[in-house]
Amino acid sequence: MTVLRIAVPNKGSLAEPSAEMLREAGYRQRGDDGRELVLSDPENGVEFFFLRPRDIAVYVGSGTLDVGITGRDLLLDSGADAEELLSLGFARSTFRFAARPDTATDLSGFDGLRVATSYAGLLRTYLSERDVDAEVIKLDGAVETAVQLGVADIVADVVETGTTLRQAGLEIVGEPILNSEAVLIGRAGAEPAPGTEQLKRRIEGVLVARRYVMMDYDIRAERVEEASALTPGLESPTVSPLHREGWVAVRAMVPRDRAQRVMDELWQIGARAILVTEIVACRV
Numbered sequence: 001m002t003v004l005r006i007a008v009p010n011k012g013s014l015a016e017p018s019a020e021m022l023r024e025a026g027y028r029q030r031g032d033d034g035r036e037l038v039l040s041d042p043e044n045g046v047e048f049f050f051l052r053p054r055d056i057a058v059y060v061g062s063g064t065l066d067v068g069i070t071g072r073d074l075l076l077d078s079g080a081d082a083e084e085l086l087s088l089g090f091a092r093s094t095f096r097f098a099a100r101p102d103t104a105t106d107l108s109g110f111d112g113l114r115v116a117t118s119y120a121g122l123l124r125t126y127l128s129e130r131d132v133d134a135e136v137i138k139l140d141g142a143v144e145t146a147v148q149l150g151v152a153d154i155v156a157d158v159v160e161t162g163t164t165l166r167q168a169g170l171e172i173v174g175e176p177i178l179n180s181e182a183v184l185i186g187r188a189g190a191e192p193a194p195g196t197e198q199l200k201r202r203i204e205g206v207l208v209a210r211r212y213v214m215m216d217y218d219i220r221a222e223r224v225e226e227a228s229a230l231t232p233g234l235e236s237p238t239v240s241p242l243h244r245e246g247w248v249a250v251r252a253m254v255p256r257d258r259a260q261r262v263m264d265e266l267w268q269i270g271a272r273a274i275l276v277t278e279i280v281a282c283r284v
């Protein structure tokens, strides 16, 4: 049997949520203090390689490994021959310019200035596509400090809450360069390796189980259309007869973040015995 070779981040913001997602999808993962570089999961026909997030697109793009989990920003920065297969919904961040107040109000004022970043590939492409003649200073991290130390006039870096920028006395400049999140990647334009579709389906199952809950309730039959409009489910709600005459039981998946509001509205139109349960796993 062929084994699917999967690159997984070994450190940083992507590592723990990636492991958690794979664990929920039924795969073996490292224990709390796990230091393994390679982990085999023969039951599921896969092998995990724990690598630096920055290197993952390079391994996948070259075909050394079949698929991997990395950040969209890291994928683009690498210039590797890899493409997104699925968005994973965690490690969400924006990639933005920031500077001290009065440095520049937008890109048009960047000419002749120095921009520090740890994403030099992505930044050079972005600036040259817009004909901006700024000097790119490549740093490894803690980029925000570069302005204070006089190494750069502007930074281009990952922003999540904006706390790091504020603490460095910097303000956001211009539009976001990129919206990033964790993504599953494969080799660009290549036939997916055997097992890729199954991995994708399993991860999609985890994403759905996280985003939705299952809702059950009873309602008078004449109000079922109204109720179905509130809980349309993914395709259509299941409506079953109840022993009690004139009543039906309804079952539908509901977005988790809307569950309380939907329950209030169902109650208003006479639904009773409204129950919400977790979806542990699914294929939809």
Ligand SMILES: Nc1ncnc2c1ncn2[C@@H]1O[C@H](COP(=O)(O)OP(=O)(O)OP(=O)(O)O)[C@@H](O)[C@H]1O
Binding pocket: 011, 012, 013, 014, 053, 054, 070, 071, 072, 073, 074, 091, 092, 093, 141, 158, 159, 160, 180, 181, 182
């Ligand atoms: N504070 C953050 N919030 C959300 N996502 C982040 C944050 N910092 C980095 N990321 C995302 O995580 C990925 C970067 O992972 P990486 O491990 O290189 O950096 P890191 O999490 O900052 O770790 P390190 O400590 O090695 O710098 C990128 O996709 C980036 O957008």
Ligand SMILES: O=P(O)(O)OC[C@H]1O[C@H](OP(=O)(O)OP(=O)(O)O)[C@H](O)[C@@H]1O
Binding pocket: 140, 141, 142, 143, 144, 157, 158, 159, 160, 161, 162, 163, 164, 165
């Ligand atoms: O907007 P915020 O919520 O403050 O988060 C953004 C910061 O988080 C990351 O830094 P990290 O702590 O990983 O250090 P690094 O710069 O060395 O990567 C990122 O590089 C930003 O600096």
Ligand SMILES: [Mg+2]
Binding pocket: 141
């Ligand atoms: Mg970092």
